[in-house]
Amino acid sequence: MKCDFHTHTVFSDGLVWPNIRAQEAWEEGLDAMALTEHIEYHPHKDYVEVNHNRSHELIENLSKRNNVLLIKGTEITRQTPPGHFNAIFIGDASSYIEDNVSEKDWKAVMKAADQNAFIFWNHPGWKPNIEGSYEWLPFLEDLRKKNALHGIEVINGFGFHMKALDWCVDKGLTVMGTSDIHNLVGHDYDRSRKYVHRTMTLVMAKERTPESIREALDAGRTVAWASKYLAGKEENVKNLFNAxxxxxxxxxxxxxxxxxxxxxxxxxxxxxxxxxxxxxxxxxxxxxxxxxxxxxxxxxxxxxxxxxxxxxxxxxxxxxxxxxxxx
Ligand SMILES: [Zn+2]
Ligand SMILES: [Zn+2]
CATH class of the missing domain: 2.60.40 (Immunoglobulin-like)
Known part of the structure; x- marks a missing residue:
């Protein structure tokens, strides 16, 4: 199944209304998507209400009509390091922590863990000049041990974070690929060219349901797909190739x-x-x-x-x- 679990709209720092995301997903043949607005960052707040549940709610019916599975998500945006985390399969997001001082990092991620969310570390190599930003820090290991970190973005948009692939293999985490799209998909990706498409996660789910997607994510059955490139655990990439x-x-x-x-x-x-x-x-x-x-x-x-x-x-x-x- 073709899934993109990292996207933004004007409800955080994206440039489009949520409907556009739903229509793009349908047009591109995605099976599932999530809107993952920043909890802590709302540059359009003078014009768009700050409501952590609203963008998802606005496209629930449209997604159903388009037969695209809409998974509820958010981006927990801490300072780097440790950086940003996406949580999907979340519940009510209204009580998530907006203040991103580092003392609250742990509590902020635990909000999602308490809701039994699937949590992944975003774009680990995105600020390579900051010390510790592209390293497996104790904070991450502690989250993993508490069952509050389940995957890492190996590919985010056009960024391939190679070390993250090894971490996923060695630490039993799920390989994720996402677009992290803020603009129109058609603006960032020249889809008239061959092999060009948004970065996404191929999820080997048994059925086309949210429950099956969650089961496959928990079991680590994914491959990240970015234009011509694939990245994933050997067993999954091999199964995909053989299929x-x-x-x-x-x-x-x-x-x-x-x-x-x-x-x-x-x-x-x-x-x-x-x-x-x-x-x-x-x-x-x-x-x-x-x-x-x-x-x-x-x-x-x-x-x-x-x-x-x-x-x-x-x-x-x-x-x-x-x-x-x-x-
Ligand atoms: Zn981010
Ligand atoms: Zn993002």
């Missing part, structure tokens, strides 16, 4: 200088883009799998398998997904 790409039985064979070569069709039945580079075996060196397309793969006869790195899919900051095709 999209299929190697067909060999349809042709030829012999040249005593070497027999078999030809296969490799099919990509998804919206995703994949680049493959051979890592073991004798066969086609590089394959680009465009969305909804097939390519030819050739392999010397007599081999059991070929292995490839998927060079646009990260499973750690320094590691691509490696897949193997049985021949």
């Amino acid at each position: 999209c790409v299929k190697l067909m039985p060999s349809h042709y064979s030829q012999e040249k200088n005593g070497v027999r070569t078999n030809f296969y069709e490799i099919q990509n039945k998804s919206d995703l883009y994949f680049e493959l580079e051979l890592t073991s075996g004798k066969g086609t060196q590089k394959i680009t799998l465009y969305p909804m397309s097939s390519q030819l793969l050739s392999a010397e006869a007599g081999q059991q398998s070929l292995s490839y790195d998927v060079t646009n899919a990260y499973v750690r900051s320094d590691k691509f997904l490696n897949i193997s095709f049985s021949l």
